[in-house]
Amino acid sequence: MFDVLVGIFSYGFLVRALIVGLLVALCASLLGTSLVLKRYSMIGDGLSHVGFGTLALATALHAAPLAVSLPIVVLAAFLLLRISENSRIKGDAAIALISTTALAVGVLVISLTTGMNTDVTNYLFGSILTMNASDVWLSVVLAVIVLVLFVFCYHKLFAVTFDETFARATGVRPGFYNMLIALLTAVTIVLGMRMMGALLISSLIIFPPLTAMRLCKTFRSVTIASALISLACFFIGVVVSFVCSTPTGATVVIINVLAFCLFWLLALLRSRAPS
């Protein structure tokens, strides 16, 4: 085990990937708690598809992926939030429209320029080799902002997530917090997308809160457990993928699935056990 860790830390790109990945996993799980509880989790999915389109565009333009993806995905986040706030049912369909459109544009751009190559597979399923210094810095800044938000606005976030109407009546502005969460989610997705893969990144947002909710019964414990689960699953996933030479993104997702099953079983056992 120790040898494996030394092995990982001897590769600069792996250390970078680990830092960015852990920070992204942390942010995704915290933001995910709020998104999942508000039934907004499909926003994460929609954004990751838009992210794929922007990566394809960036390659076609020979531009830095971050510079192209970030503004477009943030814009898409505002749009998706608007749609899902206005009417639930239609919002669902509208998000599917936007995400398939983005996917189609991405595929077209790719086939008209580079054609299907390893770059494209990397976009879809992730590659651990793609993290550079600017990704590390951006992820540190993002994590600091998300942590500050969750520590200092924790009670407001609770109120906004639990009961928007009541929150509004007590003078909290739900619109502002919804925007902030959507915006931070967009940045998280753009950062994590190239490592985890555009098709897999939304799992980091959805799995940890759902796993935590199997066993935890208060908002505080769900939030904390979800962050810890996400960090643990990501770390284990990277180690396993290093040892078994499997794709990192997919491995992390599978570890998250296993954690979910484990928690689900524990919850089942607990409900059966006489208390």
Next chain:
Amino acid sequence: MTLFTCKNASFAYEGHVVVSGLDFTVERGDYLCIVGENGSGKSTLIKGLLKLLAPKEGSVELGEGLKPAEIGYLPQLTPVQKDFPASVFEVVVSGRLGSRGLLPFYTQADKALAEQQLALLGMEKLKRCCYRELSGGQQQRVLLARALTAMSEALLLDEPVSGLDPLVTQELYRVVSEINRERGVTIVMVSHDIRSAVHYASHILHLQNTQVFFGTSADYLQSPVGIDFLGGA
């Protein structure tokens, strides 16, 4: 002192007027019951009183020193909350949020106040319980405790007894009426339970997308609208 004044107010969603001709006042210590059929604009009016919705015409004024953030409010239940992982205490103490301003954390006084309200409703044993594992009636009581934690002067309750069994319903009416009498808290309640409404409330406001009656409960019982709505009682 007058707490709420509606002057010929109307409310609209996207330009479409849903309730109009609102002309009434609520004095301190009043117990007003808003009645009317589904979709007659009751919840809309409550939102208007809380300043969550601006009137399209006319005006809604709050009494001097009454801030919307300090009105206890019990919204109609939404499906999201039914399986929300939160402890009872987390929900109740969130009522203090309006008085917190920019302070990020609750003080001991906030927490003590929340515990007091739980005790008042006989829920102190459930403090650590998970909200989603409570029965509908218990959930409703938790939300009432939250409203009590938030309020200073007035309590706005939107269908607080929907889905409760008759016994718990009577209990809740008794608690609300006690708060009204003993602490002088002004109550505005939406209810479909017209019989209890006229029994407990001092005033009745009957809506039918416009105001069809406003006055004391005793007058309501004599009025044509009241006799009609109570239908062969």
